[in-house]
Amino acid sequence: MRLLLVEDDKSLQDNLKTHLQQANFSVDIADDGEEGLFQATEYQYDAAIIDVGLPKLDGISLITRIRNLNIDYPVLILTARDGWQDKVEGLDAGADDYLTKPFHPQELVARINALIRRSVGKASPLISNGPFSINTSTLEVKKGAEVITLSGSEYKLFEYLMLHTGEVKSKTVLTEHIYDQDFDLDSNVIEVFIRRLRKKLDGDNQYGLIETLRGQGYRLKRLEQV
Template identity: 45%
Template sequence: MNILLVEDESLLLHHLKCELENVGYRVIGCKKGEDALYLFDNFNLDIAIIDLGLPGIGGLELIKTVRSKDIKTPILVLTARSNWRDKVKSLNIGADDYLVKPFELEELKARINALVRRSAGFSKPLLTVGSFNLDTVSKKFKVNSDTVSLTKYEFMIMEFFMLNNHKLLSRAVLEDLVYGTNSGPESNVIEVLVNRLRKKLLKHSGINPIKTIRGEGYRLEWEIS
């Protein structure tokens, strides 16, 4: 999961980035609204966390500009302001949720997961596609009632496939999800991970729902039950 974190307090930016990366998220951090606009335009983002009190282009203006471009990335607002008008205004111009500082990291993670699930059409922590069940909280994956052991990266890819059921996912998008810019253009890590997933799914379900679209990428093809 790719998270954009826009926070002008250096210490808080560093702390949140480290904490979120420690639980498996990929975090792109910046301090200015101007930099955030560039990142919105040029990166595949699953969610953005935006502080309202930014220098230059403020948080509210940033959100308004992003939504004017029809960018639908879920936005979670961080604010130290207790004024209810700021909260209402941020929601009215396009933010999806807000969190008032100080906050607990566990609450932030819960809000992040809820927004990403909601944007993909899921309302609960349990993702269900066909006979596949993936718990985004406990990090457990089951086929019917059988628990299937997945590595960290296999779990990340399986979750991404399930959140994007029937959508074409390019190798580049999957590489960015797993390794970011550290993965070279000739890397075959995605092919290896997808093949391992296929073997495990075939063993436990008897089918292979991950289809290869030649020259384009992969697609999970199974109806949501």
């Protein structure tokens, strides 16, 4: 999952980026509202974290501009402890949730995970498809009772596919949602990770789990629940 973090406090920015990356998110950084607006319109994200007190363009105005552009991914705002008005204005502008500073980074991770799940109609952190399951809180992947060990990139790809089961996703879309803006979008790395996932999850192709649609991309096949 790829996040946009718009925060001008360098210390907090670094701290949050580290915790989010440890939770297997790819994170793009913006130091002010104008840069945040540019990135929000230039790249595809699964969610954004926006501080209210930003230079150049404040967080509330940034959220308003994003929503006016019909950008609808979840937005979580960061506010000061006594900023109840900011919370109300942020929610009214189109934010989906808020956190009051100071907060524990693990709470931020949990809230972002919940927002992303709800944005695709998933209420529980445990997502299942046939015998395959993924827990977006513990990052555990299973096939039946067997725990499957995936690399960080393999997990990100499988998580995104599980959240969008039955949907066709192009290599470009997969790359843009899994990696940050510094990644080489022209590489064929998605093909490599698809092959690895097929081998680890469905080595004998019993389920035909990941389908290739020539010229379109890949689709995680929707399986009957077991």
